[in-house]
Amino acid sequence: MLNLDISKVIAVWGKAPLKVNPYQCLPLRYPKSSCRLCVENCPTTAIEIKEDSISVIDDKCTGCGICYNLCPTGVFEMTNFTADAFVEYPQDFKEKMIYVECFKVPHKYSLPQSLRLPCLAYITPSLLLKLISKGAGEIMIRDAGICEACESRCGDRIAKDTISKTQELLKDIGLKQKVSVIIEGISINNLDYEGNRLKDYKDDPELSRREIFSMFKKETKRGIGGLINKEKPLNIKGKKRLKKVLAKEREEILNALKEVIAxxxxxxxxxxxxxxxxxxxxxxxxxxxxxxxxxxxxxxxxxxxxxxxxxxxxxxxxxxxxxxxxxxxxxxxxxxxxxxxxxxxxxxxxxxxxxxxxxxxxxxxxxxxxxxxxxxxxxxxxxxxxxxx
CATH class of the missing domain: 3.30.70.20 (Alpha-Beta Plaits)
Structure with missing residues (x-):
């Protein structure tokens, strides 16, 4: 599966693979809000919340997706990943065991037919429910033991919390599918670096050059579109326009629940x-x-x-x-x-x-x-x- 990280392509512009929706940020809706989940959990301190704005320091952001996973109101959207494209890749996995691992795992150490994403922090309840609604029999999240060597550091911890909540939900619904973590480590000596960062192995070696170019064009359009369509930072005048917006993650959870309960x-x-x-x-x-x-x-x-x-x-x-x-x-x-x-x-x-x-x-x-x-x-x-x- 090809998951091009568009942030690498447009790095010369200094843009992180994030779209920020400031009107959904709780401290900007109400200054006394104690919510600082994104700031407190960002592994590179790339997020800043001020009195009237929220911003991401491009040079620090690694695109790990931790803020995307944790934010309850959906302030952050990843421009280098879509859950729909991720779950639609397998042609048929009904009743099969699905393996999920991150881009940092070199292809030669990758599990057969695994689904790969930028970081384990991209795993959300809606993503797991989507896989199950498509017919997955069991979902195994691979902990390769390399998170401590990665600049994101805690993708495994975020994923395990997501898995725990989702597994409880499946149990309540009465579904037999299981979501769990398998420990299959890789020696840190076998990892490659690009500067101070672990290398991303996101390109599928089986894809032809024509397929790569076609996918590249689509990803570029989607990535740039996500960067251009930013809302202006919320200021005092914007208080009159407090929007009621349900986070995309919650919308997808509700839609997936309808399917699995159908x-x-x-x-x-x-x-x-x-x-x-x-x-x-x-x-x-x-x-x-x-x-x-x-x-x-x-x-x-x-x-x-x-x-x-x-x-x-x-x-x-x-x-x-x-x-x-x-x-x-x-x-x-x-x-x-x-x-x-x-x-x-x-x-x-x-x-x-x-x-x-x-x-x-x-x-x-x-x-x-x-x-x-x-x-x-x-x-x-x-x-x-x-x-x-």
Missing amino acids: DKTGDEAQHLYGNNPMFSSVNIADGCNMCQLCCFFCPTDALTVEDTEKGQGILFKTATCIGCKLCIEVCPKDVLTLKEKEFLFYDIINQSNTTLVWFDKNVCEYCGRVFTKTTYDNLCDICLKEKEI
């Missing part, structure tokens, strides 16, 4: 329960004053306001909650909590809503204004404040 019918499909850290649950305790800040800052549509003639409420959608905890951080009353909770897969694939809190609408007995009643008083907030004064 064979289950009737009561089995409607009573299939799960409990997985990928799907969290929000709870609102007493004390909510319906300020709606949690809904306003939520990066997806997991928290929304329902407004009717009878009252107002806050709805929650487990399927699109990414567990970012921003709702907890913005709540002025400190009444929101996030926890793992048993859920129905039927509700996940249908993206069902549940009502977290509800307040009836009343007419203020003093001024006649219609308001959402959050206390036992029959006075609106304005009249209550005047009464206190």
Whole structure:
């Protein structure tokens, strides 16, 4: 399989193989957000988050994909890799054992018919679910024991965490497929370097020059397009345009779940329960004053306001909650909590809503204004404040 790393081709421009979507960055949506997953886990400290912008230092970025894997809101997209192309490469692997390894493994030490990607950190739950939906019988992720010698350093750790969460999900669904890690090491003495970095063996030696040139053209167009179509860094004025965007990874997880659960019918499909850290649950305790800040800052549509003639409420959608905890951080009353909770897969694939809190609408007995009643008083907030004064 040919996976050209377009970042090597356009290195003279100083561009990393990343597209950055700043409007999806939590600290830029809300400055007090504690999320720094990308900064804290980047092995080369290539990511910087400032008050009004997020940027990648091109000369430092190795294209390892760790930020891409960990970011809950999908700020980062890799321009040198697509999951769809990766899973479509095998013509037929139904019921077969699939091996996955990284580009750093030299071809002469590669496992037969293995699928290769830039780094093990590129392995996401949706990628594994896609392989299973295509019919893979078992997926074996190869740990070649070379991550410590690589500039990315922790691709194996990121992959193992992904595998653990995905395996739990498969168990809940009742699928027989397994995803695991095999330890088949390579001596560091047998590795090649390009400068201070391990060499990438990404080109398939069996491809003809014509096939390589054709693939090169496609990858170049896709890579450059990803670099050009960047959004401007979010600034204070951009606060008016807080977008509700579901990360591509979560979209693909939901689509893949629909496919793998498609064979289950009737009561089995409607009573299939799960409990997985990928799907969290929000709870609102007493004390909510319906300020709606949690809904306003939520990066997806997991928290929304329902407004009717009878009252107002806050709805929650487990399927699109990414567990970012921003709702907890913005709540002025400190009444929101996030926890793992048993859920129905039927509700996940249908993206069902549940009502977290509800307040009836009343007419203020003093001024006649219609308001959402959050206390036992029959006075609106304005009249209550005047009464206190």
